[in-house]
Amino acid sequence: MITRRQFIVSATASIASNHACRAWASAQADIGSAEIMTLSDGHLVLPESFLYGDLATDQVDAVLSAANAAAGGLEPPCNLTLFRRGDALVLFDAGSGPSFMPTAGKLPEALGAAGVSPDEITHVIFTHxxxxxxxxxxxxxxxxxxxxxxHLMGEEELAYWTDPDTLETIAPERQSFAAGASRRLGLRKGRIETFRGGDTVLPGVTAIATPGHTPGHMSFEVTGETGRVxxxxxxxxxxxxxxxxxxxxAPADQDPETGAATRIALLQRIAEAxxxxxxxxxxxxxxGRIIRDGDAYAWSPA
Ligand SMILES: [Zn+2]
Incomplete structure (x- = not known):
């Protein structure tokens, strides 16, 4: 069963103890005694070049107009996931923090609205x-x-961003990503645990290697007794x-060819199941759900 609330935290959510208004969307899925909730960190402002690069503008615009999306740049939401199972209260990704973009880094407010204190989080698991x-x-x-x-990150991903050579070998437009990752991971040195694709990271959390966007990008399947997300x-x-x-x-993928192969396989897996x-x-x-739509796929909100 799925419940969904726009602009307000569910008054019945056991994951939340305080109730406050919030100016963004949140969603929950009930998968047995485990619970899933999305938390907004705000949104990004991305230029067209980062999204579509050298793709033919007329072809991109045709896809965008068929999807009722505006041409040009994109202001995508940032949806973190909070997962509670047993004593574990797991956050997937940590959000942008205070210094990346003024439109993002809103997670502290979202956590507060959900009645969750940062010191209650038992695990932070990074996708990349x-x-x-x-x-x-x-x-x-x-x-x-x-x-x-x-804190847990895929082994290959952690190795990549903590390798001193990465700053020299990464594309110039991504050097700030590398410097920022290396500094933050350096400050947490020795305190980040690693896992590999296929590992059970925690009870109910299985890692799925989905490389391409970054070298060691990970997706996750989380399960409760009655469902999976x-x-x-x-x-x-x-x-x-x-x-x-x-x-x-996709220019946003560091290795676009691997990213496309990963995307095709993942879409097939998600749509079939x-x-x-x-x-x-x-x-x-x-x-939501990714569904087959003719010879491609479409997004169907939960
Ligand atoms: Zn992202």
Missing amino acids: GHPDHLWGVLDDFDEPFFPNAT LLIGDAIGNGHVALRRPEWH ETLSVGFHLPGDGL
Whole structure:
């Protein structure tokens, strides 16, 4: 069963103890005794070049207009996932934090509205090391924002962003990502645990390797007794071009060819199983289903 609330936290949600108005969408899915909730970190403002790069403008515009999406740049939401199972209160990704973009880094407000204190979070599990997923790990004073949490990242992803060579080898337009990741992960050195694709990271949390957007990007399947939800992360990065033309090489993917292969396989898996999913940058509160639509796919909000 799925319940969904726009603009307000559910008054019946056991995950929340306080109730406050919030100016964004949130969603919940009930999968037995485990609970899933999406929390908004705000949104990004992305230029057209980051999204579509060298793709033919007329073809991109045709896809956008068929999806009723505006041409040009995109202001995608950032939907984090909170998962409670047993004693574990798990946050997937840490949000942008205070210094990435003025429109993002709103997670502290979203947590407050949900009645969750950062020190209650037991685990922070990262999909990847990009700013909007990692930089919220530290506060304004470079102190851990989730002081009691075990932090976990895919082995390959952690190795990539902590490798001193990455700053030299990454494309110039991504150097600030590398510097920001290396600094934050460096401050948490030795205190980040790692896992691999296929691992059971925690009871009810299985990692799925979905490389391409970054070298070690991970998606996750989270399960309760009565259901499962697939956390896509940025492996499917938007609700129009990525679904209509998953084979197109997306400039937002660091390795566009691998990213496209990953996207095609993941879309097939999700659509066949009709799995409820959370997309970090998918529309609204990010919770919904990816369904087959002719020879491509479409987003169906929960
Ligand atoms: Zn992202």
